[in-house]
Amino acid sequence: MAIVGSGPAGFYTAYRVMSKVPSTKVDMFEALPVPYGLVRFGVAPDHPEVKKCQKKFEEVGMYLNFTFIGNVSIGNAGGHFGGCTIPLASMMNHYDAIVFAYGASEDKQLGIPGESELQGIYAAREFVGWYNGLPEYADLAPDLTQGEEAVIIGQGNVALDVARMLLEDVDVLRKTDITEAALETLLKSRIKRVHVVGRRGPMQVAFTIKEVRELMKLRGVAFHDVDMSLIPNQISKLPRAPKRLMEMMVKGSVTQLDEAAKSWSLDFCLSPTEFLGRPDGKIRSTVFERTSLASRYDPSSSVVGTGKKVTIPSSIAFRSIGYKSVALPGFDEAGISFDERKGVINNDGTGRVLGVRDNENTERLRRLPGLYCAGWVKRGPTGVIASTMEDAFSTANAIISDWYTGAPFLQGESSSGWEALRAGVEHGKCRVIQWDDWQKIDRAERERGLPLGKQREKFTSITEMIAAAEN
Numbered sequence: 177m178a179i180v181g182s183g184p185a186g187f188y189t190a191y192r193v194m195s196k197v198p199s200t201k202v203d204m205f206e207a208l209p210v211p212y213g214l215v216r217f218g219v220a221p222d223h224p225e226v227k228k229c230q231k232k233f234e235e236v237g238m239y240l241n242f243t244f245i246g247n248v249s250i251g252n253a254g255g256h257f258g259g260c261t262i263p264l265a266s267m268m269n270h271y272d273a274i275v276f277a278y279g280a281s282e283d284k285q286l287g288i289p290g291e292s293e294l295q296g297i298y299a300a301r302e303f304v305g306w307y308n309g310l311p312e313y314a315d316l317a318p319d320l321t322q323g324e325e326a327v328i329i330g331q332g333n334v335a336l337d338v339a340r341m342l343l344e345d346v347d348v349l350r351k352t353d354i355t356e357a358a359l360e361t362l363l364k365s366r367i368k369r370v371h372v373v374g375r376r377g378p379m380q381v382a383f384t385i386k387e388v389r390e391l392m393k394l395r396g397v398a399f400h401d402v403d404m405s406l407i408p409n410q411i412s413k414l415p416r417a418p419k420r421l422m423e424m425m426v427k428g429s430v431t432q433l434d435e436a437a438k439s440w441s442l443d444f445c446l447s448p449t450e451f452l453g454r455p456d457g458k459i460r461s462t463v464f465e466r467t468s469l470a471s472r473y474d475p476s477s478s479v480v481g482t483g484k485k486v487t488i489p490s491s492i493a494f495r496s497i498g499y500k501s502v503a504l505p506g507f508d509e510a511g512i513s514f515d516e517r518k519g520v521i522n523n524d525g526t527g528r529v530l531g532v533r534d535n536e537n538t539e540r541l542r543r544l545p546g547l548y549c550a551g552w553v554k555r556g557p558t559g560v561i562a563s564t565m566e567d568a569f570s571t572a573n574a575i576i577s578d579w580y581t582g583a584p585f586l587q588g589e590s591s592s593g594w595e596a597l598r599a600g601v602e603h604g605k606c607r608v609i610q611w612d613d614w615q616k617i618d619r620a621e622r623e624r625g626l627p628l629g630k631q632r633e634k635f636t637s638i639t640e641m642i643a644a645a646e647n
C-alpha cells in the first residue's frame with residue numbers, strides 16, 4: 177500500500193491497517209524531507225501537548241514493513257518543494273492500494289480589492305508556516321513594525337492561533353520550538369491591538385473554548401467587551417458548548433483594559449470589502465460592510481449586507497478563512513473525481529475514492545478499486561487531530577474490509593512498490609529521505625535546540641535538512 181502524505185491521516189491509516197493486516201507493507205510518500213504534516217507545520221509552538229501524537233507516529237516509522245520516502249512528491253511535476261517527483265500513473269502500476277492523505281496545500285482567498293496588490297496582507301497559512309519553519313515560507317519576513325493594529329479576518333481556531341502569537345509574551349514562546357527567526361521578528365513587533373473579525377455573530381463562531389480561554393488568560397492582554405446584543409439573553413439554557421463559550425466571552429479577560437499592554441477583540445457581523453493602502457503601497461486599513469444575521473442565535477444563521485461601512489485601521493492583516501485541498505496532477509487521467517468547490521476527493525464517505533460516472537445517463541460515480549483517501553483531503557480542511565484520527569480509522573476499516581472480502585484492488589504490473597519505483601526516482605540531484613535520515617535530522621534539530629533551552633531548533637530549508645541527513 178502507498179500512502180501519499182505523512183500527516184496524522186497518513187500515519188493513523190498506516191497504523192490501523194498494519195495492526196489489523198500484519199502482512200501489509202506500507203510505503204509512505206512525503207513531499208517534504210520531514211514527516212508529520214500540520215503537526216509540525218500547523219499546530220502552534222506553544223501547544224506542545226498536541227504534538228504528543230508524534231510518539232505514535234515514531235512507533236509506526238519503526239515498523240519493519242513500513243518505509244518512509246521523504247522529499248518525494250506525488251504527481252507534481254518538478255516536485256512540490258524542489259524535491260523528487262513520481263507521476264501518479266507510475267505509482268498506480270506498482271501498488272495494490274493507494275491512500276491519498278495529502279491534506280490541504282492552499283488557502284482560500286477573499287477576492288477583494290487590495291488583497292493581492294498591497295504589502296502587509298498575509299494568509300494565515302503563510303504566517304503559521306513561517307513561525308513553524310515551513311521551508312516554503314522561510315523568507316516571509318512579515319512586517320510587524322508598521323503600526324499597532326492588526327486585523328485577522330476569520331473566526332476559527334487558526335485565527336486565534338495567529339492572534340495569540342501576536343499577543344503572547346515572547347519569553348513564553350522562547351522555550352517552544354518556534355524558529356529563532358520568528359522570535360526575532362516577534363521581539364520587534366509593535367502590534368498592540370488585534371481585531372479578530374467575522375461575518376457572523378458569537379453564536380456562529382468556528383473556534384472552540386480551549387483556544388478562547390488561553391487568550392483570555394494571557395498575561396498583560398485584555399479583551400474588549402463583546403456586543404451584548406448578539407449574546408442570547410438566557411445563556412444558561414444553551415447546550416453545554418455554546419453556553420461555556422458565551423459565558424467566557426461575556427466574562428472577558430483576566431487582565432483589565434486599564435492595566436493591559438496589549439488587547440484584542442472579537443468584531444462580529446463585519447464582512448470585508450476592500451483593503452486600503454498608503455502611498456508607499458503598504459496596507460493602511462480594512463473596510464468592512466456591516467452585516468445583519470437572519471436569526472441571531474441560530475448557529476447556522478446566514479447574514480445579509482446592510483450597506484453600512486466600517487473601517488478598521490490595519491498596519492497588518494491576515495486572512496484566516498480556511499485551507500483548501502487541490503487535485504493532484506494525474507487525477508483526470510486516472511479518472512479520479514475531485515470536488516473543486518468543497519476541495520475534497522469524491523468518496524463514498526468511508527474513504528473509497530469515486531471516479532467518473534458509470535455512464536452518461538446516471539449521476540452515480542463509480543468506485544475506483546484500490547484507491548482511498550483520508551484526512552483533510554477526504555472530508556475538507558476542518559477538524560482537530562482526534563477527528564482526523566477517527567476519519568483515518570474509518571478509511572483503514574474500509575481497506576481492511578475490502579482486503580478480507582476479496583474486493584478488487586489496483587491491477588498494475590506489480591505489487592513491488594518502492595522497489596520498482598526507486599530507480600526512476602533516485603537520480604542526479606534528487607535525494608530521497610528515509611526514516612533513518614529523518615532520525616538524523618530529528619537528532620540534529622534537538623541538539624541545536626539544547627543551548628537555546630528549546631525542545632528543538634527546526635531547519636527551515638530543504639538544503640539544511642538534507643545536509644543534516646547526510647552528516
Ligand SMILES: Cc1cc2nc3c(=O)[nH]c(=O)nc-3n(C[C@H](O)[C@H](O)[C@H](O)COP(=O)(O)OP(=O)(O)OC[C@H]3O[C@@H](n4cnc5c(N)ncnc54)[C@H](O)[C@@H]3O)c2cc1C
Pocket residue numbers: 180181182183184185186205206207208211212213214215218219220223226248249250251252256277278279280281304334337499504550551552553558559560561562564
Ligand atoms: C494552523 C493550524 C493549527 C492547528 N492546530 C491544531 C491543534 O492545536 N490541535 C489539533 O488537534 N489540531 C490542530 N490542527 C488540525 C490538524 O493539524 C489537522 O486535523 C491534521 O493535521 C490534518 O491531517 P492530514 O493528514 O489530513 O493533513 P496534513 O497534516 O496537512 O498532512 C498532509 C501531508 O501531505 C504532504 N503532501 C502534500 N502534497 C503532497 C504530495 N503531492 N506528495 C506527497 N506528500 C504531499 C504534506 O507535505 C503534509 O505533510 C491545526 C491545523 C492548522 C492548519
